[in-house]
Amino acid sequence: MARSNPISLRSLISEIGPVDQVGIEERVAKYITRSIKKASKVQALKLAVSMVDLTTLEGKDTPGKVASLCLKALHPHDDPSIPSTAAVCVYPRLVKHAKKLLRGSSVKIASVATAFPSGQAPLATRLSEVRAAVSDGADEIDMVISRGAFLAGELALVQDEIAAVRDACGKTTLKAILETSELETYDNIRAASFLAMRVLRPGDFIKTSTGKTSSNATLGNNQVMLEAIRDFYLETGTEIAMKPAGGIRTAKQAIQFLIAVKETLGDAWLNNAHYRFGASALLNDLVRQLVKEKTGAYQAPYTFSEASGSY
Amino acid sequence: MSRLPITKTPKCFLGGAFIRSESGRVYEHKDSAGAFVCNIPLCTRKDLRNAVEAAAKAGPGWAKRSAYNRGQILYRIAEMLESRADELAAAISLTNPNAAASREVRAAIDRTVHYAGWTDKYESLLGSVNPVSTPHFNFTVMEPMGLIGILAPEESPLLGLLSMILPAITSGNTVIALASHGEPYPSILLGEILAVSDLPGGVVNLLTGTRADILPTMATHAHLRAVYAAANKSERTEIQQGAAEHVKRTVFLPSEKPIDWFADDAQGLYHIRHFLEAKTTWHPVGV
Numbered sequence: 001m002a003r004s005n006p007i008s009l010r011s012l013i014s015e016i017g018p019v020d021q022v023g024i025e026e027r028v029a030k031y032i033t034r035s036i037k038k039a040s041k042v043q044a045l046k047l048a049v050s051m052v053d054l055t056t057l058e059g060k061d062t063p064g065k066v067a068s069l070c071l072k073a074l075h076p077h078d079d080p081s082i083p084s085t086a087a088v089c090v091y092p093r094l095v096k097h098a099k100k101l102l103r104g105s106s107v108k109i110a111s112v113a114t115a116f117p118s119g120q121a122p123l124a125t126r127l128s129e130v131r132a133a134v135s136d137g138a139d140e141i142d143m144v145i146s147r148g149a150f151l152a153g154e155l156a157l158v159q160d161e162i163a164a165v166r167d168a169c170g171k172t173t174l175k176a177i178l179e180t181s182e183l184e185t186y187d188n189i190r191a192a193s194f195l196a197m198r199v200l201r202p203g204d205f206i207k208t209s210t211g212k213t214s215s216n217a218t219l220g221n222n223q224v225m226l227e228a229i230r231d232f233y234l235e236t237g238t239e240i241a242m243k244p245a246g247g248i249r250t251a252k253q254a255i256q257f258l259i260a261v262k263e264t265l266g267d268a269w270l271n272n273a274h275y276r277f278g279a280s281a282l283l284n285d286l287v288r289q290l291v292k293e294k295t296g297a298y299q300a301p302y303t304f305s306e307a308s309g310s311y
Numbered sequence: 312m313s314r315l316p317i318t319k320t321p322k323c324f325l326g327g328a329f330i331r332s333e334s335g336r337v338y339e340h341k342d343s344a345g346a347f348v349c350n351i352p353l354c355t356r357k358d359l360r361n362a363v364e365a366a367a368k369a370g371p372g373w374a375k376r377s378a379y380n381r382g383q384i385l386y387r388i389a390e391m392l393e394s395r396a397d398e399l400a401a402a403i404s405l406t407n408p409n410a411a412a413s414r415e416v417r418a419a420i421d422r423t424v425h426y427a428g429w430t431d432k433y434e435s436l437l438g439s440v441n442p443v444s445t446p447h448f449n450f451t452v453m454e455p456m457g458l459i460g461i462l463a464p465e466e467s468p469l470l471g472l473l474s475m476i477l478p479a480i481t482s483g484n485t486v487i488a489l490a491s492h493g494e495p496y497p498s499i500l501l502g503e504i505l506a507v508s509d510l511p512g513g514v515v516n517l518l519t520g521t522r523a524d525i526l527p528t529m530a531t532h533a534h535l536r537a538v539y540a541a542a543n544k545s546e547r548t549e550i551q552q553g554a555a556e557h558v559k560r561t562v563f564l565p566s567e568k569p570i571d572w573f574a575d576d577a578q579g580l581y582h583i584r585h586f587l588e589a590k591t592t593w594h595p596v597g598v
Contacts, residue, residue: 297556298360300534301367 009153009191016194016231019186019224028219031259038293041255045290048254048282049082051272053110053243055089055280057117057211063097066090070101072305077287079294085283086272087140091116092133099137110140110175114165117179117210119144123161130168140173141165142278144210145192147182155195163199175205175243178225181215186224193228197240203273207243211278216246222257226264233265242269245278251289254282321495323352323519324502326365327512332520333357340495342405351495354520356528359487362516363534366458366485369513374455374483378431381483385427388508392420395504399469402496406468418573419470425578426477433482433583441591448594453587455483456536456560460529462522464541464564468494469501470572472517475539475564478582480514487516487535489526495519526550533557537586541566560585 036044054073056065066088073085087108088098098109111133115121130141143165149157166174176196180189196206206225208217222244229240242261248254254277261269269275284304291299321340322329331337334357337350352358373381392399396416403412434453441449459479463472468491479486490498502517518525526546529538530553537560538550547563554561562585564570571577 297531297533297553298363298528300557303533 009155009188012155012191012194013187016190016228019190019227021186024186024220024223024227028223028260031219031256031263034256034259036255036259042290042293044255044258045251045286045293046081046083047270048251048258048277049076049286049290050084050086051276052085052283052286053087053089053245053276053278054085054283055211055245055278057089057091057112061091061094063094066094066097067101070098070107072283073107074102074105076283077291077304079290082287082290086276089142089278092129092136092138095133095136095138103137108139109137110142111136111138112142112144112210113138114143116142116144116177117212119146120148123164126161127164127168130165134168134170134172138172140175140205141169142175142177142207144177144179145196147179150183150188150192150195155191158192159195159199162196166199166201166204173204174200175207176200177207177210177245179210179213180208180217180221180225181213186220189221189224190228193225194232197228197232197238200238200240202238203241205241205243205276207245207278209244209246211246213246217244217248217257217278219256219260222260223264226260229269230265239268239274241274241276243276243278248277248279249281249285251282251285254286318349321349321351321499321519322502323354323358323499324505324515324517325358325362326368326516327506329502329506330358333361338520340406343408348405348496351499351519353524354489354518355524358518358520359525359528359532362487362518363458363532365513366487366516367534369511370457370483370485373480373485373511373514376483378434381481382427382430384509385423385430385477385481388505388510389420389423389427391504391508392416392423395500396420399497399500402500403469403494405496406494407466414573415467415470419473422470422474422578423477426481426583429580429583430481433580433587436580437584437587437589443593446595446597448596449591450594451589451591453482453584454590456586456588457484458535459484459486459586460532460535460538460540461486461488462526462529462538462540462542462546463488463490463498464566464570465491465493466569467572469497471541471570472498472501474572474577474582475541476515478578479539479586481583482587484586485514485516487518487529489518489520489522489529492519492521522546527553530554530559531556535559537562539585540564541570543567562586 073088087110089110092111095111113130113133114126178192288299288304332352332354334355336353338353340348340351399416400412437453439451443449461475498517530550539562541564
């Protein structure tokens, strides 16, 4: 934070460099051609399971639903070789219910706060929400940045708010949600990533989306943010973690995202302290594919707690 | 000036779209004189997997349609078959000049109309109200099973294939069918016909290729609830062993002796019943 805080988006982008949109899209198009099979696939699937932030963010969430989510996060399947997920992600009101079940386990409790998903509440309200979630036992806080302020050019305000939330977190890990679909361009995503990273601590996350808008995490957005993390690391030595969220529903997609991490940031980022998936349905498909690899037979999705029924 | 020939690339009808095999492989299709006709996709277990995903997506919507609407759509298939009857007959004659091609196409169209009539009737005949000695109203309704895998016979490439697909989709099941290996072209045409028949994409998925590639996966895929196969002794054994793991229903047409697809009992209510689950409800009354 010794650096001067750029006032305008233009000066920030000229400082950090713009994004080559065509280059990014060509690059990520290559990731989906990689062939990951057999033992390496099993390894990738298990790694992906250990990176899942098992999420439920609905108005109809109940303590009972959160309880079943927690048990699923602890034991995704009968097979003991399948690891627990990294965390569960719930609304602040439900943190204390999750805490009862997860205390003493390796599964962390993440809570969205700061008037998720819009972030359109007074700063004092947002900070008190963060403090409430932390005091209830949240290990990680997922905050949303003020996209409106960002697009209006008030970059300093956005950065100051992230810093204020960081301070309210205390020792709790912070994840800053950029909501990429509302930032419109790759240049903006890169700028917002740097804006956030400059006030985050090592081990804090930048996160693509809330999962509440039409467009969520894509390989392109993910790549822009991974390259921002890489450039920031090379410049400062600070390791910022990454969490794509929303829209990653299949094991195949998850493996493609892991390939992006491996080829952009390397093995140091291939663990759940550096990379997470924010997802609800993904875990079912990961476990389904793991069972398929083990038994050799394709599995039906309803065996893995998708909606039941004859189909 | 002579015109360049425009030849058709045969493609499989999968999830409402026309696809080449995921593997990119093909096999040569030859006419009865041994002359090259076209390359047919050689589908793999991954195409089967994709077809199952497509069928699963289409399934709930198809099962929820009113019985009357399913009947209308099946009748529409007959209309579309009728308009391309000559082309279908020519495709059958291509590989088998001795076949009663026109008769087979006519029988296939009539069979489609036959099942179009059954969609809103089978339930009244197979469901029941059951007498019980407790104060309950006890009744049984028929529900579609879900995804059905079909291995069509080698002979009768149109009538045999349709006779196996129709009873399954009549009640709201969705199917993945492997067409005849030696005479695949009628199934390619059938796909093109189904695509314009108001049938939702994914309800019928047609694969071409060898049984050796498809059969083991069809037997063991847990998402398929039944396998309906024209199969010989060793194939039946392999299917039964694969199906046992997930308690899958198997329905066989032994292929050791020729199947008479024109027979009266090659269609009807009891073929529909193969692919239904009975649900019985106990409803308390009059206490």
